[in-house]
Amino acid sequence: MLFDYAYKGSSTVASSSKETDVSFVPDASREPTYFVGELRQKIEFREAISALHDVVVSDLRFKAKDKTAYKEWAAQREQIDWQQVAAQRGEVAAKISVLQSELTDLNKRRSSRWTPFYKARADYYKFLYEKYRDRWFVLDPVITVHPDEVFFECFSEDESSYGRLGANYEVFDNVKEFECGTTNIDYSAALYDEFQKIRTYKRTKFEIDPSGFEVATTNEDSFKEVKIDLPDSWVRGFLQVSSAMSLPTVKFDLHPLDVYNICHILRRKKEKQSPRSMRYILKPNEPVKIILEPWNIEIVCSRTRFEGNESHDIRVWGRRRILILERLISVAKKFTVHLLGSGMPSFYVADLGDLNFTLGLSGWTANDWSKSGNFDLLASRGHVDDWTKENVFSELKKNWFATPDQLSEKLHLDRATILSALSAYTQAGRAIYDLDKGVYRARELSREPLPLEKLRFANEREESAMRFQEGNLITFTERKHLENSGLYLAGSVREGENYSDTTMTIDGDGRLVDAKCDCYYFKTNQLYRGPCEHILALRMAEQKRGR
């Protein structure tokens, strides 16, 4: 999916010994959106925007270790060992030792000759990395100015973490001018370094530069055109995580030191085997308990109580992403956790006074097929006609933000209709639910509306699997728990006259590790191109059953 932006120049942070000027350049091709003010809560802002940067560059996908150097070394060793064996035979020993020393000498000379080359090559790679560092990022952050707060949103490179930094107007002094709306801002890695120079004793100007809009029509040459081709899966991930925010959640507070303790354990230990989940054990009126698997380390959050009425045991994965919150521990007053259920997205809202930071985590770090078909966050929730939907949205846009109750009062519609309409806009990336304040906000993710139908499913097989599930065409024939906390499932999927017999194994971390089906697709491709629609359907049915 192609996104086009036009920036007038680049965003800059200019700091001297007395002041820091943060100037973001907005996309001039969108509705004018700008803001000019002076930052008051500087250190909190610095830490929060650094955490947001950590979200942008976060990539925890599994990367195989490069073992070439080791293999080369091992091969060399093998050679030497053989030579040693030969040497023991006596007569050739002397000869070999001479040759050996000659070879060592040659090797030494060779390596000393190559050293400058290797060094130059390493320097060159480093240069390329520095120069084109911004190409590593996927999408520039989105910034929204609303009458009560300014907020930044971004989504990580590995398509799994969502960050939102909201700043009340209390954070700023001398707010001179602003225009509400949403825009993309030009962002580069160099800005991060400059953010680190924000200090309380330096005057810090903060602006979303309005000048780009003034000249947008007169001098088009001075604009930097940026075209970004985003993977559909990335956009889908963004929409999934942000629309998950509007679902009902289990909510509780954590003390900053509880987050410290989670990070403390994650920093000290490395999980080498499954399961790698984090379990939240919630019991009414009792302290929240967190169990980190596979070590089963228990953290009792004795300073907070769970205030819900029901007990829950919720497992979440991809917990290393919580380390993004590390910088916020010292400035946060508390963290509010919102959980949707096991394997579902989770949200951590840091309360930094007049700033708030939301970290949204998808169910798993890796967005690959082993987790596909787990849930469909982009499924429509309740039917509302287009006219009502538009009505609700235009009412929301009048004030930029509103609670469902306020909207229902104004439009004389029942709350459920309002919620369905709003969730449709949330799924389309045109509105967002603010977990911190409990309001819906109008926020157009892109200039042109996103093609939601195209984005809803990763491929045709997912779409047909959903059809099987909706038509109740799946029958389970066997399900048993395995010793290693995994699950074995067998079932059949009816497709017209035909039945496809399907089996699958899901491991303790909820990953599909093995599957079989007697359909043509599976026979041709096995699992090399991802699971077939019947496997996906069985998986979805299991997920639904679990819920």
Add this chain to the structure above:
Amino acid sequence: MLSFDESQTEAAADLGDALLKTFARELRTLNFETIENLLGYKLLEVQKFGGNVLLNHETQAENLPDALVNSLIKSEFEPIRNIGIKLFGKLPDENLFGRDGVIAAMLAHELADVHDSTRPIAARLFAANENFARNLTNSIFINLLREEESEGVHERLLSFLKELSGWTNFADFETAKLLVDSNYRAANETGGLILQSQADNWKDDFTVEEIVEFSNHEILSLRQTSWTIAEKTVEKMREEASYLIRALDSKWADSREFWREYFRKHFTANELTPDILIAISDSVKDETQKFGRDLLLVYFEEENGAEYLLKLSEHPSRSMQFFATNYMENYATDSVEKFEKLAAYFVRVLSLVNRSRPAKDRVLKFMETEALKNEKIAEIAAGILARQSATLAIGDKAKMIETMLKIRRTFPEILLPIKINQTEVRSANAV
């Protein structure tokens, strides 16, 4: 020769060589019609023969029809183009001096061989006539500012310029700026070379912002320009020290190295005020931080100690946070106000997960010593300890509980999240 076909290329080449050797004199007067026929023939070897006949022809180059020479230069075969350019070079200098545009176009030709064959002619003319030199250089600048027709054109032009002497004198300030601001690397480098050689004349025309920008530039010649100019305008640099510190954070190691040396050599306590020293240490680059710390030690003045401590304590890097602990014991003791200002710093250090052990130890020790001296300080410390003592890090937790106990004993009214259990006393005869 005009009856050879593609299968007889070797024979054509041999015959051509033989004819040139044996009938050199006769060929000098060969009529133009025949030569044109040879040059127009399909075989390269025949064309080459025609070209060589033309090269040795008694007719002076200036008397050859222009169209003929041009058609040779435009030939699709490299040897023929070479012959064409050689013929062109044989024109009298007076004639060529007026053709700077054509020569510049040939130097900027997309084919490397055209450039290479033109180069000696251009270099000879450049040395011979100043007017020609000026015009040619300016034409080359214009070519460098344009997008190159094929890869390598800019590089060739630049390497040609580098071979000449005195070419930088022909550029004016505006042209040099245009070259520097251009999107093409070769143009940037050319601009840098000009600015460097003209530094004496133009040194006052640059702002500190530009100097900093140059020292950040990926083109070495521009970085060198910034260094040259800085050495010539020390006074101005001193006045603008608060901006110039950005140069210490340059992307390039050689620039950073230069500026550190520059600051050491030219700056004194007059310019290196606490503000500037702290701003240098505020850098995110380790080496610049270290440089800042070194300068701080050299220019340290007792009366500014507290200011250093408070400002450095806001630094996000661990090494600077640790460095700040050095000042704690000397400049923040017995002061409620300073302790209060440092409270956020203490929380920041204590909230670092699994790192900065030495800084944490020093902070905890300092908090304890100060808290026991003054009730107001004890209150602030109690707040921090109450927050941080929920840690799982056993060493920190023990130390914090110990401090809280001591505070409780000294100032029993202060609220703390601890409950002292009485030790159970068992009687000696209990069963």
